[in-house]
Amino acid sequence: MCPSRGVLEHVTSRWGVLVLVGLQEGTLRFSELRRRVAGVSEKMLSQTLQALEDDGFVLREVYAVVPPRVDYTLTSLGSEVAAQVEALTDWIEENIDRVAQARRARPERARAPR
Amino acid sequence: MCPSRGVLEHVTSRWGVLVLVGLQEGTLRFSELRRRVAGVSEKMLSQTLQALEDDGFVLREVYAVVPPRVDYTLTSLGSEVAAQVEALTDWIEENIDRVAQARRARPERARAPR
DNA sequence: CGGTATCCGCAACGATACTG
DNA sequence: CAGTATCGTTGCGGATACCG
Numbered sequence: 591m592c593p594s595r596g597v598l599e600h601v602t603s604r605w606g607v608l609v610l611v612g613l614q615e616g617t618l619r620f621s622e623l624r625r626r627v628a629g630v631s632e633k634m635l636s637q638t639l640q641a642l643e644d645d646g647f648v649l650r651e652v653y654a655v656v657p658p659r660v661d662y663t664l665t666s667l668g669s670e671v672a673a674q675v676e677a678l679t680d681w682i683e684e685n686i687d688r689v690a691q692a693r694r695a696r697p698e699r700a701r702a703p704r
Numbered sequence: 705m706c707p708s709r710g711v712l713e714h715v716t717s718r719w720g721v722l723v724l725v726g727l728q729e730g731t732l733r734f735s736e737l738r739r740r741v742a743g744v745s746e747k748m749l750s751q752t753l754q755a756l757e758d759d760g761f762v763l764r765e766v767y768a769v770v771p772p773r774v775d776y777t778l779t780s781l782g783s784e785v786a787a788q789v790e791a792l793t794d795w796i797e798e799n800i801d802r803v804a805q806a807r808r809a810r811p812e813r814a815r816a817p818r
Numbered sequence: 819c820g821g822t823a824t825c826c827g828c829a830a831c832g833a834t835a836c837t838g
Numbered sequence: 839c840a841g842t843a844t845c846g847t848t849g850c851g852g853a854t855a856c857c858g
Contacts, residue, residue: 746841766840772839773839774841
């Protein structure tokens with residue numbers, strides 16, 4: 591179908607958003623990124639990074655040292671998309687109070703079964 | 705934890721993104737929105753709209769007519785967040801060719817089993 | 819340290835039927 | 839037309855174990 595759907599879903603995925611924003615400020619190692627993205631498991635971080643790497647948004651650099659070291663950096667393409675994502679997350683953080691105020695408890699449309 | 709996480713996930717959810725962008729151009733009825741958001745089921749559209757309504761991004765107007773009619777419109781808050789989302793989706797559509805080009809020629813890390 | 823492999827529970831999702 | 843209810847399936851995502 592539409593090829594941009596897949597890319598969009600990688601970028602807007604739960605962890606994709608946070609990884610892109612996390613790398614926005616600069617290169618990070620795997621463990622640093624994991625600490626910065628609160629709540630992500632190793633597996634999901636790894637999967638998310640592979641998807642973003644495959645899309646050309648993230649550069650993965652492996653160093654042959656002991657202990658192993660892997661750096662993750664946004665590509666120029668990644669920086670551009672991350673800027674868009676960050677604009678969104680920044681808007682939410684700046685306006686979270688307005689949202690909290692607008693959010694009303696929805697009148698119950700269904701009652702719990704008895 | 706962080707209250708903005710929930711809002712972020714509603715907004716960046718698979719259908720949330722497409723609904724916000726779809727409503728950006730103006731008010732739509734349920735069935736119109738369903739046609740516009742390709743591939744969404746009634747159930748998911750309904751759930752997505754409820755989440756966005758609860759967050760104060762979407763206004764739901766019910767008309768007491770036959771046949772029934774329900775209009776969905778972005779609130780001012782919704783318009784603002786939709787603008788951020790649309791900036792992201794527009795970037796992807798405009799740059800999908802660059803992404804597609806960056807994607808190719810990724811070195812295989814694992815070989816298919818023989 | 820930086821992963822991949824495997825298992826598996828559970829929530830999300832789609833399809834269908836039904837209702838106001 | 840605009841949903842809700844129910845059900846069966848799927849695949850996300852966490853936990854664990856193990857490898858380079």
